[in-house]
Amino acid sequence: MSQDYQRQKFHEEGLRRCGSGCTGDFSAYLPGPHMHSFRYTQGELFAENVSLQSLAEKHGTPLYVYSKATVTDHFTRLDAALSPLDHLICYAVKANSNLSILSTIAKLGGGFDIVSAGELYRVIKAGGDPRKCTFAGVGKTRDEIVYALEQGVYCINAESEAELRYINQVAGEIGKKAPVAVRVNPNVDAKTHAKITTGKSENKFGIEFENILEVYGRVAAEMPNLEIRGLQMHIGSQLTSVDPFVEAVKKVTPLVREVKEKHGIQFFSIGGGIGINYKQSLDSGDEAWWEENSEVHPLTVQAYAEAVVPHLAPLGLRILCEPGRFMVGNAGVLLTKVLYEKRGAAKTFKIVDAGMNDLIRPTLYEGWHLITPVKQPNTDEVEKVDVVGPICETGDFLAQNREIPLVKEGDYLAVLSAGAYGFTMASNYNTRPMPAEILVDGDKATVVRERQTLDDVLKGEHIA
């Protein structure tokens, strides 16, 4: 099936189906042989058509495994939902920057939201087009600005007047005109975790709503090396209701109109932030279950688009959207092995070989990830445990006080919804090598990043 045909099919199907739990794993609706991305078949967990047990045995753990079909599905679904608008999806690279993920999105026609020269370098290596890249972030350095301008990014989204002045200076020095947008901080509560709320005035992001017009005025009057190209906002991550999006869009669109009238902008970027359902990340394979549980997470792509599109369409501008987590979150799992069991007076611990250095979300944001055995045990019994890693930190856990099926030493567990902000936030803490990453596409599993060796970890270090 050609990619164009497949995409077209998704447009039709996407619009029809995206009411039924769009932020979960939707590959059930993918035409062709990939029926469900992560599901049990005869008691064993599969990613598309590949057994996760076999991947864990072959490549070792901790191991990140991604489903290409899920990424494709999510991209296409959002693309379809936004189709009433002249739009561009700029995938937020920070969520998962593996070259194969970026290449998949580039081939679907996606652009990218980058936050460093390194991310732009990755996009280019993966075959992405810099002319579809927006460059976010509060602290861009001279080298990064020069690199972005030389590569011809679509827009640099500035977050302060000082930054605008600096971009103007650097652009002048290298004989370029820099395309810029200003990020507005609308002071809207995204009602998400405090650490990932970005659109309140106490957050470091963007310029206050009230000052935006004056800033654009000064850019036009005093910064000749800047070309005003758009306006951007991003109020936070893992939003599970459309209300804050609507509030922000309603508040900012009159401003967008004014900026458009006075400065002739091309685009308005509504940022990312579409939340995923961490509790629904495993496909039960049971349609009725999906229907029943779709209410658990009210934010579907359809609901999102239906709520924001009517406010955006009349602007007559190109609309950019910067999803990260939505695109890849439920497309990835982290596989880990149970090393030991420890039964203490207060708790039972399952000590696994993945730690907070591999997946920091549970301890950093109290992030809840579904944890399930790769091979289902022959019993329905569950036990309440803490799933903890080998790191020397009390906060090194993947789950606390969690009822999970009975697993024993040597068994593998899958930590679901680990495709976003999993590997990209991993570190070498405790001198632990970074895990390998696998991309599954139908029957095929490719190592898309090798596990680090200890020599890799020590590379560049010298004894004085």
Ligand SMILES: Cc1ncc(COP(=O)(O)O)c(C=O)c1O
């Ligand atoms: C500027 C910007 N755009 C997009 C995103 C992507 O957010 P999410 O992964 O929640 O879609 C982020 C991260 O929150 C961001 O900072």
Ligand SMILES: N[C@@H](CCCC[NH3+])C(=O)O
């Ligand atoms: N890293 C966060 C999301 C932050 C988004 C970056 N702006 C998470 O894992 O949920």
